[in-house]
Amino acid sequence: MSNESMDIAQESILNAAGLTESHLDQVFSELNYSGIDLADVYFQSSRFESWSMEEQIVKGGSYSIEQGFGIRAVSGEQTGFAYSDEINFEALIDSAKAARAIANLGQSQSVQAWRKPNDASPLYLPENPLTSLSETEKIALLALADEVARAESEYVQEVIPSLSASYEVILVADNSGNLISDVRPLVRMNVTVIVEKNGERESAGFGGGGRHGLSWFEQEDRVRVYAKEAVRLALVNLEAIPAPAGTMDVVLGNGWPGILLHEAVGHGLEGDFNRKGTSAFSGRIGEQVAAKGVTVVDDGTLEGCRGSLTVDDEGTPTQCTTLIEDGELKGYMQDKLNAKLMDTQSTGNGRRESYSHLPMPRMTNTYMLPGEHDPQEIIESVENGIYAVSFGGGQVDITSGKFVFSSSEAYLIENGKLGAPIKGATLIGNGPDAMSRISMIGNDLALDSGVGVCGKAGQSVPVGVGQPTLRINQLTVGGTA
Amino acid sequence: MSIQEQDMQLVAASVLEEAKKCGATAAEVSLSKGKGLSVDVRMGEVETLEYHRDQGLGITVYVGNKKGVASTGDLSKQAIQDTVEAACRIAKYTSEDKCAGLADAELMATEIPDLDLYHPWDISAEEAIELAKNCEQAARDVSPLITNADGTGVSTYEGNRIYANTHGFMGQNQGTRHSLSCTMVAEDDGAMQRDYWYTVSRLSKELEDAESVGRKASENALKRLHGRQIKTTKAPALYVPSLAGGFVGHFTSAISGGALYRKASFLLDSLGEKVFPEFVHLHEKPFIPQALGSASYDSEGVALREKNLIHNGVIESYLLGSYSARQLGMQTTANAGGTHNLILESTGESYEDLLQKMGTGFLVTELIGSSVNGMTGDYSRGASGFWVENGEIQFPVEEVTVAGNLRDMFNNIIAVGTDVDYRGSTRTGSILLEEVTIAGQ
Numbered sequence: 001m002s003n004e005s006m007d008i009a010q011e012s013i014l015n016a017a018g019l020t021e022s023h024l025d026q027v028f029s030e031l032n033y034s035g036i037d038l039a040d041v042y043f044q045s046s047r048f049e050s051w052s053m054e055e056q057i058v059k060g061g062s063y064s065i066e067q068g069f070g071i072r073a074v075s076g077e078q079t080g081f082a083y084s085d086e087i088n089f090e091a092l093i094d095s096a097k098a099a100r101a102i103a104n105l106g107q108s109q110s111v112q113a114w115r116k117p118n119d120a121s122p123l124y125l126p127e128n129p130l131t132s133l134s135e136t137e138k139i140a141l142l143a144l145a146d147e148v149a150r151a152e153s154e155y156v157q158e159v160i161p162s163l164s165a166s167y168e169v170i171l172v173a174d175n176s177g178n179l180i181s182d183v184r185p186l187v188r189m190n191v192t193v194i195v196e197k198n199g200e201r202e203s204a205g206f207g208g209g210g211r212h213g214l215s216w217f218e219q220e221d222r223v224r225v226y227a228k229e230a231v232r233l234a235l236v237n238l239e240a241i242p243a244p245a246g247t248m249d250v251v252l253g254n255g256w257p258g259i260l261l262h263e264a265v266g267h268g269l270e271g272d273f274n275r276k277g278t279s280a281f282s283g284r285i286g287e288q289v290a291a292k293g294v295t296v297v298d299d300g301t302l303e304g305c306r307g308s309l310t311v312d313d314e315g316t317p318t319q320c321t322t323l324i325e326d327g328e329l330k331g332y333m334q335d336k337l338n339a340k341l342m343d344t345q346s347t348g349n350g351r352r353e354s355y356s357h358l359p360m361p362r363m364t365n366t367y368m369l370p371g372e373h374d375p376q377e378i379i380e381s382v383e384n385g386i387y388a389v390s391f392g393g394g395q396v397d398i399t400s401g402k403f404v405f406s407s408s409e410a411y412l413i414e415n416g417k418l419g420a421p422i423k424g425a426t427l428i429g430n431g432p433d434a435m436s437r438i439s440m441i442g443n444d445l446a447l448d449s450g451v452g453v454c455g456k457a458g459q460s461v462p463v464g465v466g467q468p469t470l471r472i473n474q475l476t477v478g479g480t481a
Numbered sequence: 482m483s484i485q486e487q488d489m490q491l492v493a494a495s496v497l498e499e500a501k502k503c504g505a506t507a508a509e510v511s512l513s514k515g516k517g518l519s520v521d522v523r524m525g526e527v528e529t530l531e532y533h534r535d536q537g538l539g540i541t542v543y544v545g546n547k548k549g550v551a552s553t554g555d556l557s558k559q560a561i562q563d564t565v566e567a568a569c570r571i572a573k574y575t576s577e578d579k580c581a582g583l584a585d586a587e588l589m590a591t592e593i594p595d596l597d598l599y600h601p602w603d604i605s606a607e608e609a610i611e612l613a614k615n616c617e618q619a620a621r622d623v624s625p626l627i628t629n630a631d632g633t634g635v636s637t638y639e640g641n642r643i644y645a646n647t648h649g650f651m652g653q654n655q656g657t658r659h660s661l662s663c664t665m666v667a668e669d670d671g672a673m674q675r676d677y678w679y680t681v682s683r684l685s686k687e688l689e690d691a692e693s694v695g696r697k698a699s700e701n702a703l704k705r706l707h708g709r710q711i712k713t714t715k716a717p718a719l720y721v722p723s724l725a726g727g728f729v730g731h732f733t734s735a736i737s738g739g740a741l742y743r744k745a746s747f748l749l750d751s752l753g754e755k756v757f758p759e760f761v762h763l764h765e766k767p768f769i770p771q772a773l774g775s776a777s778y779d780s781e782g783v784a785l786r787e788k789n790l791i792h793n794g795v796i797e798s799y800l801l802g803s804y805s806a807r808q809l810g811m812q813t814t815a816n817a818g819g820t821h822n823l824i825l826e827s828t829g830e831s832y833e834d835l836l837q838k839m840g841t842g843f844l845v846t847e848l849i850g851s852s853v854n855g856m857t858g859d860y861s862r863g864a865s866g867f868w869v870e871n872g873e874i875q876f877p878v879e880e881v882t883v884a885g886n887l888r889d890m891f892n893n894i895i896a897v898g899t900d901v902d903y904r905g906s907t908r909t910g911s912i913l914l915e916e917v918t919i920a921g922q
Binding site for chain 1: 536551560570581666859885
């Protein structure tokens with residue numbers, strides 16, 4: 001981590017609240033008892049801004065400030081937690097006392113000098129995306145999206161472009177004496193269009209983002225790409241016929257359909273569920289849980305990606321963790337608490353929505369490595385089935401292993417050829433079962449465009465997904481026809 | 482709380498003053514503070530003990546018809562000033578929008594009845610832990626097949642919220658919310674199933690008995706063991722009350738102002754249209770004492786009133802705030818921020834009656850994922866539940882989907898049960914649908 005991020009964190013969090021390292025010493029003297037295995041203070045200072053356009057005028061703009069700290073004290077499997085929106089010394093001491101109430105306290109231990117490990121190389125610049133463009137330039141991006149979408153088709157009735165940027169500074173102090181900072185930019189743009197043709201109406205959206213400044217959207221024609229893709233998707237859906245109902249072979253496109261991996265295996269491989277033994281993958285390390293050739297990783301180290309983090313919310317550098325290798329279950333994603341209880345190391349997957357939430361094992365960017373098949377060859381291999389290219393979202397019951405994901409762009413495949421587009425439908429399967437029925441893997445790995453949000457236990461965090469084109473035999477498609 | 486209440490009112494008033502100084506011609510502010518405690522136990526041990534303390538301030542300023550919004554969780558003088566300035570800065574860049582502005586002054590609530598929503602629970606962390614442990618123990622005692630747990634939690638929260646605007650409206654409400662929930666895992670032949678039960682109320686004494694919550698969680702998980710797919714078919718479906726409320730939610734989304742003025746709803750121009758069978762009546766009753774959804778004004782300060790959304794199957798009201806109302810050339814229905822206690826009238830049959838009435842079909846007890854197209858009404862969701870023949874449950878069903886078009890599904894409602902779920906903001910019994918498409922093997 002760069003010293004620059006530490007300077008920013010100290011200035012905007014500690015100095016702004018009149019706190020020094022000696023105040024932290026005093027806070028940890030309330031937390032360093034032999035009954036407490038792990039304790040940390042997570043400081044956060046965030047700014048968020050969003051803009052949106054509709055009816056060709058700038059309709060919405062908002063700005064928000066979120067800051068505070070959360071203190072946790074862990075004793076065995078027990079966690080005490082308290083947080084405050086006000087960062088000051090009294091609130092820190094009060095919260096430390098509340099959090100430590102969970103433990104049977106033993107001997108008080110001395111506080112070590114603060115170490116500021118500097119071993120993770122930053123995956124993004126510590127820039128503030130809110131100020132990376134002027135307001136006029138931000139609005140120009142929205143206007144461009146509106147213009148491009150309307151020019152794309154005469155059937156476009158409404159265009160709703162939106163732009164958001166967040167700037168998050170975090171500082172984590174733990175009872176091992178580590179003081180770790182991160183400065184995280186995150187931007188996102190989305191274009192929603194409404195089309196109407198012969199009295200039929202449809203809408204669709206497309207967008208992207210990542211850990212950059214807003215000028216990233218000015219590069220590589222991104223705004224045009226988002227606007228044109230949103231119009232294309234909406235027009236395809238206008239022509240859609242009812243989706244089939246029943247079990248059939250399914251070809252999933254590359255990139256965003258990687259949501260399959262996120263739902264079908266990702267959540268089930270988070271350390272907390274496996275420590276508790278409530279996941280369909282619990283206790284199965286070393287077993288074949290997917291077809292041969294399937295290798296899935298969770299990689300928080302991809303530069304600039306939405307799910308990437310230089311360090312996680314416990315200060316652990318992120319890494320590329322192999323979850324499944326050639327079909328064999330290799331490992332779980334861990335935070336500090338679950339790693340300790342399972343006698344292993346954190347994999348840098350300890351994440352939290354904010355200071356007012358507890359960290360838990362969460363995904364970063366989860367994707368499948370490419371295989372050998374040409375995507376066209378995969379489609380041609382299917383006699384009757386569907387080809388699903390884009391999805392709205394998904395969900396999983398990690399205990400039974402049942403997962404769903406909702407297609408938003410899909411086509412029939414008839415005798416190896418793409419047929420009519422079909423309406424949105426839910427696809428449902430059982431994680432380990434579906435993974436074992438992957439019969440072809442494409443050579444076209446792609447990551448999504450940077451729009452994923454993952455929810456777990458009421459906490460949302462940004463994530464990435466990716467995969468090559470895949471064929472899965474016999475998945476249930478929830479249409480009506 | 483009373484000193485704090487006065488403090489909050491002073492802060493709200495000062496924010497509006499500050500906004501005017503920054504050039505706002507109108508402004509509205511909401512300010513909230515809350516505190517609470519939650520504990521989670523699992524397998525007889527405490528997992529987490531959390532102390533909550535939240536606060537937030539949101540301001541919307543209007544400079545003529547230009548709008549800016551800002552919010553902060555930091556309520557220091559400096560942060561509040563920065564927030565107001567940020568809202569005013571944003572309003573410099575947003576466009577003139579003839580529909581933007583506060584709700585009309587004459588619509589502001591003038592009477593604020595006491596809805597009896599504030600009942601703090603004087604429970605210590607130790608007592609909450611004890612209660613959660615008792616609940617989980619009852620769950621584990623149900624069967625040896627209950628092999629694992631996914632957490633039993635007790636939580637209590639009290640909040641105080643002020644809304645004020647430059648019409649001179651200042652409203653304050655204080656409320657409490659307490660809950661107990663239990664999630665258990667049943668295991669047999671190497672297959673696991675998880676299910677849960679919960680209770681929630683503004684009054685701790687109204688919470689369902691802890692042992693009962695635990696038992697229901699385990700019974701639900703046990704019943705799901707050995708579920709299987711069924712063959713793809715079309716059949717009647719019975720949605721249990723906890724899902725029926727969500728089904729009503731698809732209707733309320735489709736008649737909400739945002740979807741209507743954007744022409745992004747499958748129920749465009751549906752006011753006065755018969756969309757449901759004759760016997761379907763849906764009311765909004767905002768003033769039920771102690772109810773979770775009760776309030777006396779909406780998020781713009783507009784006085785709430787009782788109304789019919791559906792009467793004799795006909796749509797009688799949309800759900801509009803002042804912005805969407807102006808877009809549509811209509812009057813706000815006092816639904817800025819949503820609805821307050823919806824009640825779907827029962828057609829008089831009990832849950833058992835409904836199973837009999839369905840005869841052979843799919844009893845749906847859980848839905849996951851959501852592929853619901855608000856513009857076309859196309860509906861497809863993952864489901865689990867039970868296959869029913871001759872009114873009798875036969876076996877658990879899983880890994881299937883239910884699909885249809887919401888317009889058809891609304892029109893195909895056959896009955897609404899008396900088995901009302903009071904836990905959500907929509908009070909409804911089970912809903913029996915004539916036909917859905919079930920995709921399976």
